[in-house]
Amino acid sequence: MPPKRRGPLQIVQRETDDIKRQVDALVQQAAKADVSENKEALQRCRELQRLVDDIMKRLKKLSKADEPAPVGNYDQCKREEEKRLLTLHDHLQSLALQLLPHDETAGPSSSHTEQDSEEEDSDEEDESSEEEDAKGDVHEEDDDADSADEDTDMAAAAEQGSASYITLSSFTAKEEGDLSIQKGEILKVLSKNKDGWWLAQNSNGQKGLVPKTFLKMSSSLQDSERENEDEEDSEEEQESSKTSNWNTVRKAVTEIDATDVLSAMGAIPPGFRPSTLSRLLEEGSSYRASHFIQPKLSQSQLSFKDLHMDPDTGKVHGRPSRVSLTLTLWSCRMIPSPGVGLQVLSRHVRLCAFNGTQVLSNIHTVRATYNSKNPKTxxxxxxxxxxxxxxxxxxxxxxxxxxxxxxxxxFELGVTYIRNSTGERGDLSCGWTFLKLFDESGAPIALRTQELTIHGGTPFEKDLDMDTMSTKKGYQTGVFHQMLLSRKMPKLVVKLKSLNSSSRSRLNLLPDTIVGSLSTLHLLATYRQILADALLLDRVTMCNADLICSSVLASFPNVLDQPDLMDAFRKSWSESESNLKRSEKRDINILKQMFVSVYMGSVFPLLFSAEMPTPCWADEETESQRARIIYNPSQKTSIETLLSSQNSHQAFDITQVTYDLISSARQ
Known part of the structure; x- marks a missing residue:
């Protein structure tokens, strides 16, 4: 009887087993080897790393259809092999760092004692400088000799305090100063910046900026931190030559994420992570609707890419986009709840356009409701x-x-919480899912109801099971049991819908890339018409970039980021629109005039009122205070309130009433 043919996945499993045996043997050899034998062990270590990379590439290309015979739990087996290979790659990288010659890994020599003491005194300055915008420093270092010296000092200090990180996904450099990385690569992070771009160095010595969401701290470094944390102070005094290593440990310990503590307490279920999309929203306006509603300049920056006027009608020329659709969030089910000690302030879903490695649009948030009797739905x-x-x-x-x-x-499912014991607030991701909009042939997927499985971790991590039942050994894998298990898996139900003619025409007036609430679509379309009039018709020449006197253009984008003010605007708009005739509702000139009148009479005074609290996400007290001011029936908000002595407003700023084309338009 001929032997059974091995499937591709089984071959990968056997190759991984063989490499693991070689790695174990290499570890034992390196422990007994002297300095002269380290070079040979290092070369063997790098060869094994290349083998692991090759196997990982082959594994990713495999599919269930490649198997000559059916394989039970194929996807789970494939994920397990990927985890094994990543663990081996991490282990080999750590071993390679240990085998490097001493002059390549050690910190400053003892002959530079004075320099070491000066750098130790400036540790606090170096740590605070990591919070500055390193990307701006990189581009400006050729302009000023003094700033170049400062960058050199910062890089030297960063090398002493650098930490090893594993790349979770590949990234291709698109701008000068960026660093291209491959998935599974080990990087040394030299500085961390508030804008989310970190200065890193690869194994070849190349330096550049990479997005921090693509990086994860090396597990080997974390283990080292736990072993040496208690001995840190005494070791620094005894071994000054190892200052750089301890600087790395000290800074990494202070950066332990709150989720590590909560996980150890059992306050959050497996698979919960710090919210990726919430962190992007906090880093500035780059992922907010106020940024994406602005016109985008063409490549020459002398005209607009996504804002054109139809010369025959005088209206904005509609532009179809590759993807233009509407969707409805129906429900989420079997979503684990945080444990004791955390009070949930908000349950919500954040969504955006995504290509597997990069967020392409603004991040839109929809808050969920739930029944306390069934908190998982x-x-x-x-x-x-x-x-x-x-x-x-x-x-x-x-x-x-x-x-x-x-x-x-x-889609990222998230909760905003507050710790009862400390009052600390935070945002957690309860899981994520990705809906690909095109099939393998490039055709759009069918517009229908989609039931999407929720994955643990982050979009840049490997798939983590949210339901621990699916990972128990010996769990039955029959068809019936798989059906029962599927019903217990976390799911998000979303319905994709086709556009009617009215919605399609309005959507085509918007920027080529944007996500938002369908209830605000008519207001956004009218705003774009007002914007086109000011930028394409009323300017003296297309080369003129003077400030434009328009309170609407200057302030409306900020209102998009404040949902309660948008609701107030919608309410006032609806009341005014009910008084229009049917023919007037189709007249764009009347609608533009009404837009300006309603906005200036309702929202604009509230936007700059000194009594209005600053928006704070998921803060019930702040939201209640703002609602009382917005919907106060005893005080009708109007333009006259700006001149009334009974109301206080923020100090006047020219930016409140002028639109700056240069700073507002997207590059």
Missing amino acids: WSFSPRMTGMLPCLLDGDCFLRCDSESSDLGIL
């Missing part, structure tokens, strides 16, 4: 009297012009 768009707040509205629209074959929608 989230729902959206609750039935309520009056106008539904756009923050609770599960009807959304999405436009994206990316040509990526992996273009899709990233």
